[in-house]
Amino acid sequence: ATRPKKRGARKSPYDKAKGSASRSKAKSSLTVKLKGSKDMRYRLLCATLADKPLVISDIRAEAESPGICDYEAAFLKMLDLISAGCSISINETGTKLRYKPGVIEGGTDLKHDCPPSRGIGYYLEPLLILGLFAKNPIEITFTGVTDTPTDITVDTLRNVTTHVIQKFGVEGKIDIQATFRGVKPKGGGKVSVRIPVVKKLKPISLLEPGKVKRFRGVAYVCRCSPQFTNRMVTSARAILNRFIPDTYVHTDHCKGKAGGYSSGFGISLTAESINGTILGAQTVPIGSGLPEDAGRRCAKLLCEQIAQGGCVDSMHQPLAVMLMVLSPEDVTRLRIGKLTKTTIGVLRLVQQFFGVTFMIKPDEETKTVMLSCVGAGFQNFSRRHA
Numbered sequence: 001a002t003r004p005k006k007r008g009a010r011k012s013p014y015d016k017a018k019g020s021a022s023r024s025k026a027k028s029s030l031t032v033k034l035k036g037s038k039d040m041r042y043r044l045l046c047a048t049l050a051d052k053p054l055v056i057s058d059i060r061a062e063a064e065s066p067g068i069c070d071y072e073a074a075f076l077k078m079l080d081l082i083s084a085g086c087s088i089s090i091n092e093t094g095t096k097l098r099y100k101p102g103v104i105e106g107g108t109d110l111k112h113d114c115p116p117s118r119g120i121g122y123y124l125e126p127l128l129i130l131g132l133f134a135k136n137p138i139e140i141t142f143t144g145v146t147d148t149p150t151d152i153t154v155d156t157l158r159n160v161t162t163h164v165i166q167k168f169g170v171e172g173k174i175d176i177q178a179t180f181r182g183v184k185p186k187g188g189g190k191v192s193v194r195i196p197v198v199k200k201l202k203p204i205s206l207l208e209p210g211k212v213k214r215f216r217g218v219a220y221v222c223r224c225s226p227q228f229t230n231r232m233v234t235s236a237r238a239i240l241n242r243f244i245p246d247t248y249v250h251t252d253h254c255k256g257k258a259g260g261y262s263s264g265f266g267i268s269l270t271a272e273s274i275n276g277t278i279l280g281a282q283t284v285p286i287g288s289g290l291p292e293d294a295g296r297r298c299a300k301l302l303c304e305q306i307a308q309g310g311c312v313d314s315m316h317q318p319l320a321v322m323l324m325v326l327s328p329e330d331v332t333r334l335r336i337g338k339l340t341k342t343t344i345g346v347l348r349l350v351q352q353f354f355g356v357t358f359m360i361k362p363d364e365e366t367k368t369v370m371l372s373c374v375g376a377g378f379q380n381f382s383r384r385h386a
Contacts, residue, residue: 046353067094071118106134114144119151131195135382146189155268160280172196188260206311210275217269220252222259235295308337327375
């Protein structure tokens with residue numbers, strides 16, 4: 001009879017020689033590797049919430065000024081400011097970024113200076129999502145440009161963005177106060193923000209935007225004639241009053257230090273429906289433009305958003321998609337208008353970071369798009385132990 005072969009000793013999963021290597025290999029397999037500078041904010045936002053290391057290479061490698069820009073570097077500084085254990089590494093040319101997220105600590109009396117190349121809305125929009133899942137409420141003061149053509153303005157953030165977030169079950173008040181306004185090129189604005197924390201979001205089903213019942217807005221000037229606001233309001237009302245007489249646009253004349261270091265003007269409008277849907281539009285003229293043109297353009301943009309038939313406007317599509325992903329493991333549904341390029345990029349990112357796939361169903365009758373998904377069941381465990 002042959003003797004059975006003696007089995008080798010079972011290797012311990014905590015073996016120092018093998019265990020550390022296997023753990024590091026598993027860690028590296030979670031690292032997300034991307035190329036280019038597209039959707040940089042949302043890449044870092046997804047990596048922070050999903051707690052996955054991120055490597056981005058070839059950042060503007062072929063451009064005249066290669067590497068990350070000053071506003072992207074400022075965004076990374078903001079992430080480091082509100083996080084504990086965050087690791088950021090950039091190579092000498094600035095074309096490769098290694099980011100390892102930490103715990104979102106939050107905190108009070110935080111200050112962040114934003115370069116004038118982008119508005120405060122560039123930093124504040126993703127921070128509103130991160131702040132909800134922080135360990136402590138965030139109280140932060142931003143300094144820089146409050147109103148730019150490329151980013152969400154402070155008025156839109158206060159009147160529309162906070163409303164969209166509260167639809168997902170955020171009970172605490174998100175407070176956004178603009179102490180000083182600031183426009184390009186020198187800025188000089190100051191915005192104080194307080195973001196509460198939540199345990200978890202709630203699933204939504206926003207399918208009917210409803211008919212519009214009133215228009216509201218804010219027209220402002222910085223270091224300009226106060227007559228500019230009246231001219232913007234008159235031109236905007238000339239279009240909006242054709243549909244609804246309940247139209248009121250507040251005027252804000254910022255002079256001296258309250259108007260920042262540069263002169264400029266702009267207007268922000270909102271439309272509120274009988275179902276509680278709020279859509280927004282904004283216009284900040286580039287260079288020397290007429291106040292009448294700014295008022296008319298903003299009113300027409302708002303009418304276009306209403307005509308698209310979505311429950312959120314084009315500016316807030318990516319924000320709504322991110323909040324849907326972070327909702328509990330239940331079906332969330334949202335009707336939107338035409339998909340923007342940024343929204344399409346965010347839909348791809350959330351599938352890569354969270355494994356959440358959206359069902360996109362066009363509605364031929366209303367010319368809208370139905371988005372639906374099962375949330376990732378994201379919860380704020382830091383808050384529970386706080």
